Structures are given as C-alpha cells and as structure tokens.
Amino acid sequence: MAPGITSIDPSSLKGLLAEHQDxxxxxxxxxxxxxxxxxxxxxxxxxVNCVIAxxxxxxxxxxxxxxxxxxxxxIDNVNVILQMVTNFSFPDNREQCFQQLYKFAEKxxxxxxxxxxxxxxxxxxxxxxxxxxxxxxxxxPRPDIDLKxxxxxxxxxxxxxxxxxxxxxxxxxxxxxxxxxxxxxSAVTDTTVESEEDSSEKQRVQASGPKFRISCNRTGTNxxxxxxxxxxxxxxxxxxxxxxxxxxxxxxxEILLYIDTEFVYVGVCLTREPLFKRNLTNFGRTNLRSTxxxxxxxxxxxxxxxxxxxxxxxxxxxPMEGSLTYSKVLHLGGDNFGQAVKRSRDNIxxxxxxxxxxxxxxxxxxxxxxxxxxxxxxxxxxxxxxxKRIGSKxxxxxxxxxxxxxxxxxxxxxxxxxxxxxxxxxxxxxxIKRVHTxxxxxxxxxxxxxxxxxxxxxxHRTALLFDPNLKIASKTHKKPSxxxxx
Amino acid sequence: xxxxxxxxxxxxGIKNVKEGFPLKIQADEVKNVDIDFDREFISRMIPKLxxxxxxxxxxxxxxxxxxxxxxxxxxxxDDDLLKKLHHILLEVEVINGCLECPETQRKxxxxxxxxxxxxxxxxx
Numbered sequence: 001m002a003p004g005i006t007s008i009d010p011s012s013l014k015g016l017l018a019e020h021q022d023x024x025x026x027x028x029x030x031x032x033x034x035x036x037x038x039x040x041x042x043x044x045x046x047x048v049n050c051v052i053a054x055x056x057x058x059x060x061x062x063x064x065x066x067x068x069x070x071x072x073x074x075i076d077n078v079n080v081i082l083q084m085v086t087n088f089s090f091p092d093n094r095e096q097c098f099q100q101l102y103k104f105a106e107k108x109x110x111x112x113x114x115x116x117x118x119x120x121x122x123x124x125x126x127x128x129x130x131x132x133x134x135x136x137x138x139x140x141p142r143p144d145i146d147l148k149x150x151x152x153x154x155x156x157x158x159x160x161x162x163x164x165x166x167x168x169x170x171x172x173x174x175x176x177x178x179x180x181x182x183x184x185x186s187a188v189t190d191t192t193v194e195s196e197e198d199s200s201e202k203q204r205v206q207a208s209g210p211k212f213r214i215s216c217n218r219t220g221t222n223x224x225x226x227x228x229x230x231x232x233x234x235x236x237x238x239x240x241x242x243x244x245x246x247x248x249x250x251x252x253x254e255i256l257l258y259i260d261t262e263f264v265y266v267g268v269c270l271t272r273e274p275l276f277k278r279n280l281t282n283f284g285r286t287n288l289r290s291t292x293x294x295x296x297x298x299x300x301x302x303x304x305x306x307x308x309x310x311x312x313x314x315x316x317x318x319p320m321e322g323s324l325t326y327s328k329v330l331h332l333g334g335d336n337f338g339q340a341v342k343r344s345r346d347n348i349x350x351x352x353x354x355x356x357x358x359x360x361x362x363x364x365x366x367x368x369x370x371x372x373x374x375x376x377x378x379x380x381x382x383x384x385x386x387x388k389r390i391g392s393k394x395x396x397x398x399x400x401x402x403x404x405x406x407x408x409x410x411x412x413x414x415x416x417x418x419x420x421x422x423x424x425x426x427x428x429x430x431x432i433k434r435v436h437t438x439x440x441x442x443x444x445x446x447x448x449x450x451x452x453x454x455x456x457x458x459x460h461r462t463a464l465l466f467d468p469n470l471k472i473a474s475k476t477h478k479k480p481s482x483x484x485x486x
Numbered sequence: 487x488x489x490x491x492x493x494x495x496x497x498x499g500i501k502n503v504k505e506g507f508p509l510k511i512q513a514d515e516v517k518n519v520d521i522d523f524d525r526e527f528i529s530r531m532i533p534k535l536x537x538x539x540x541x542x543x544x545x546x547x548x549x550x551x552x553x554x555x556x557x558x559x560x561x562x563x564d565d566d567l568l569k570k571l572h573h574i575l576l577e578v579e580v581i582n583g584c585l586e587c588p589e590t591q592r593k594x595x596x597x598x599x600x601x602x603x604x605x606x607x608x609x610x
Binding site: 329341371373 | 536
C-alpha cells in the first residue's frame with residue numbers, strides 16, 4: 001500500500017518552490033490501491049515526476065500543460081496545491097490554534113494557484129484584485145454552528161472544552177467513554193465532515209470575485225477543534241484578504257484545507273465533478289467508477305487486435321471505458337439481466353451519437369454458459385458481483401467457479417489473462433484454488449471502493465486445454481445455480 | 487450486433503449440439519455506424535477470425551460485397567480489402583432479427599441490437 005500523506009516531503013515538489021513560477025504542483029486523487037497505476041499513466045502520457053501518497057499522486061507540471069491532465073483516464077479529481085507544511089504545530093490553546101489557522105491564509109502562493117484555476121474554468125476576470133492585510137487575530141468561533149454535525153464517535157470530543165460542546169455531544173460524553181476507546185483501535189478516524197465558514201457579517205459590503213467555499217479534511221486525534229472550525233478561520237481570512245463572497249452551495253471556487261496531525265496543505269479544486277462520471281448517462285445500482293474500469297483494463301495490458309470480454313458486464317462500464325481508451329482492441333460485454341444490457345446499449349448509443357468511435361458490442365448471455373467459441377478471447381476484465389447489493393455470497397461460490405471455468409474455455413491458452421474485481425475474497429480464493437490447473441494467480445491488489453475493501457486479481461491462463469468434464473463434475477456435486485444478477 | 491461478434495458466437499450450450507457454428511443470421515433491420523478505420527487492429531484481427539463464417543454472415547445481411555472465398559495471401563497490404571472488412575465487421579450492425587442454430591434451428595432473437603443468447607433450463 002502506498003505510504004500515508006504525512007510521509008511526503010514538500011521540498012521534493014518543485015511546483016511549491018517560489019523560484020519555479022511556471023511549474024505548479026497538482027494533486028491527482030486516485031482510488032486507494034491503484035495509485036501506482038495512476039502514476040504510471042502520468043509518467044507515460046505526461047512524462048512528469050510523480051510522488052505517491054495514499055489515495056493520491058502529486059505531480060509537478062508546467063502551467064501550460066495543465067489542460068492535458070484532464071485527459072488522463074485513471075484519476076478522479078485534480079487539485080492545484082498552493083502550500084504544504086509538515087510541522088504545523090498546533091498549540092494546546094484553542095484560540096491560538098484559530099489564530100494560526102487564520103494567519104496561515106497569508107502563506108500560500110495564491111497568485112500562481114489562482115491563475116491556474118482561472119485558466120481551467122475560463123473565469124472572466126482576475127480573481128485577485130487587491131490584497132488586504134489581516135487586521136484581526138482570528139474570526140469569532142461559532143462552536144454552536146460548527147460542531148453541530150460532529151459525530152459522537154469523533155475522537156477529538158475529549159479535547160474540546162466542556163463549556164462549548166453542543167448539547168447532543170455533551171449528553172453522552174460520560175457513558176460513551178468506553179466505547180470511544182474501543183473505536184480508537186479501528187485506525188485513525190477520518191473526520192471528513194466537509195464544512196464551512198459562513199460569511200462574517202461586516203465583510204458583505206464590498207464582496208466581488210468568485211464565490212468560494214472552504215472544504216476542510218481533518219485527520220488525527222490530538223486536535224482541539226473540528227474541521228468546520230478550521231474551515232471557518234481559514235475562510236474568514238480568505239474573505240478578508242481578497243473580498244470574495246462566501247457561498248457554500250453555489251460556489252465557483254472550492255478551496256481545500258487538509259489537516260493530518262501536523263501536516264497541512266492548501267489546494268484549489270480544479271474539477272467541478274469527479275472525472276469518473278464521464279461515460280454514463282443511464283445509471284444502474286452497482287456502476288463501477290470509470291477510473292477503476294480504466295485501471296483494470298490497463299492492468300490487463302491489451303495489445304492491438306486482441307479481444308476483451310466482460311462476461312458479467314452489467315451496464316457495460318468496463319467495455320465502454322475500454323473501447324474509449326483502447327480503440328485497437330475489440331470490447332465485448334454481456335450479462336444475463338436484460339435490463340442491464342439495455343442500459344448498456346443506451347449508454348453506448350449516447351456516446352456513439354456524440355461522435356465517439358467505439359469498437360464495442362454487447363449481448364445477453366449467461367456467464368456460466370457463454371455462447372462463445374473455444375479460445376477466441378484474449379483478455380477477461382470483469383467486476384464480479386460482490387454478494388452485497390447484488391447476489392449473495394452463497395451464490396458467488398458456485399457462480400465464480402462456473403464462470404472461471406467458462407472464462408478458461410473461451411480464452412487462448414498460454415497467453416490469455418483475466419483481471420477480476422471482487423469483494424468476496426473467500427469465494428474467490430477458494431475457487432482460484434479449485435481451477436489452479438487452468439488459471440495461475442499472478443498478483444492481487446487491494447483497493448478501496450466506497451469503503452469496501454475489494455481485491456483485483458490478475459490471473460494468467462495456463463497452457464492446459466479446457467476439460468469439459470470439470471464442469472460436469474461440479475454439476476453432480478452441486479445443484480445448478482442461477483448466476484447472481486447484475 | 488456486429489458481425490465480428492457473430493464470428494465468435496455459438497449455440498453449443500444447447501444439449502447435444504456439437505459445434506453450433508456459424509449461426510445463421512436473419513436480419514430484419516440493419517444499421518450502419520461510423521467507426522474509425524484502424525489498419526493495425528483490423529489486420530491483426532483477421533487471422534483470428536473464421537473466414538467461412540465471416541463470408542456466410544456477410545451474405546446473410548446482404549453485404550457480401552464480393553469478398554473472396556478464402557482469405558487471400560498478403561491481405562495486410564491490401565488496403566481496399568482491409569477497409570471493406572472493417573466496414574463489414576464493425577460498421578454493419580444488426581438491430582432486429584434473429585440468430586438460428588445450424589443444428590437445432592433454435593432461434594435467438596436480436597432486438598435493439600442485443601442478441602439474447604440465454605437458454606431455458608430444459609435446453610441445457
């Protein structure tokens with residue numbers, strides 16, 4: 001797994017140094033577990049230096065080159081980093097913390113970051129008109145508003161003085177003590193409450209420029225303030241310095257403040273919505289992010305003229321993303337659930353209408369009984385049912401076995417490979433063992449899908465010919481099952 | 487359904503069917519879509535295809551366009567042939583109609599461009 005964010009050395013990022021005015025540092029967020037794949041794509045397509053941290057890749061890039069970053073297929077969000085500090089020692093006193101966070105707004109290189117932002121969004125005017133010095137020490141804290149959404153499980157409740165805790169957190173404080181201790185074991189909590197600074201009354205007078213919000217992410221157990229309180233201080237200072245109006249819901253500019261223990265960085269968000277939403281217009285229940293699809297296809301390393309099949313394609317997210325990025329390969333998808341296949345057709349037709357050329361086709365079939373010739377496929381890339389929202393773990397045991405056998409039959413011996421994603425490791429591990437003569441397990445990677453830890457298995461087809469008796473043997477043992485629907 | 491897909495489909499999942507290939511196409515509605523021509527893709531794909539099934543499929547949908555009976559030598563340098571094959575394999579789509587198993591005459595409907603290859607319990 002990639003190292004945590006705190007291990008990053010800011011001096012290794014050229015774009016953060018004042019002497020490189022034409023180079024900026026971007027943070028590209030990626031699915032946890034697939035950072036290396038994303039970094040590989042950056043190096044290949046942009047030829048830039050990448051620094052990997054958990055869930056993200058930092059790159060140094062020429063300001064002119066920034067638009068090319070949005071063409072990358074493996075990344076979710078793009079932020080430009082303005083400032084990064086590794087030893088932001090937070091004092092024990094709350095007011096001093098606020099003061100530090102407030103004054104911190106003067107540190108970042110706003111002009112460089114904002115000019116990148118302005119170009120990306122084609123904002124009509126210069127966002128930074130005049131810069132006012134900060135007169136106050138800090139904003140008036142409003143714990144009654146800012147701590148309203150803090151959860152009882154938060155580990156910093158004990159650090160906040162009793163007097164200012166809102167009612168709902170106070171009540172349970174004593175009896176909950178034991179439970180909070182138990183929760184500490186479950187790793188360091190992410191209090192990723194996105195929250196806000198609301199405009200300080202007096203500044204409303206001469207507000208001009210982009211409407212902005214601050215989103216603060218805070219991790220760590222020793223802080224004595226909530227993420228929203230930090231956002232309020234930082235946002236108050238930004239508002240005072242540049243006179244930009246605050247708007248939490250209809251914002252044009254989103255500023256990110258990331259705090260992990262002593263590690264603090266400030267960024268500006270360059271993507272309005274995550275890039276993984278690019279392909280689909282008709283959504284199903286278990287659509288995979290396009291970025292994960294791309295990464296999976298990439299892991300299979302398709303060569304020109306090969307055939308990729310997704311036997312359980314659902315809404316065809318994998319074949320679609322594949323055909324948009326690897327156009328020299330035939331992508332074929334199928335599912336046994338009629339509605340899902342119709343949905344894939346809709347999604348494909350929409351993109352084809354927009355003028356995209358996609359070597360893709362879909363069919364309705366049963367993954368345990370594929371209507372394909374022996375050895376006509378080179379690669380299988382599939383997102384198997386997790387047995388959570390769709391199917392059940394009991395079904396999976398049989399379905400995985402039968403589909404692994406069918407996949408072995410249709411793939412070319414010796415060169416065939418499969419990239420399979422699942423959350424149900426038990427069923428998968430057991431069945432990979434059962435078909436070890438046909439599939440050799442090469443590597444696996446654990447990735448994080450919306451909080452579920454899923455695994456991508458990369459299998460290689462052995463040279464052994466498929467033996468139809470294997471299937472018959474399995475049938476006599478177990479009653480035939482319906483494959484899990486997508 | 488594209489004809490390149492047809493080249494891989496079989497009905498051998500049906501009980502007692504040996505090959506189930508090539509399936510006969512009965513096309514009621516055919517559409518053309520635009521796909522960018524890619525020489526490398528098509529010339530690498532051709533040796534993997536079953537040529538007889540390809541000419542048979544082209545005949546079924548009325549796009550035979552004087553394809554030779556056997557794959558000629560040096561096809562990778564014959565741009566005309568490659569373009570023709572590109573058109574037949576990728577750009578012709580059967581929207582409505584059905585596929586027919588050559589051994590049992592079981593029909594698989596194609597609707598909205600999607601061939602339905604599912605079998606009933608009693609057929610397997």
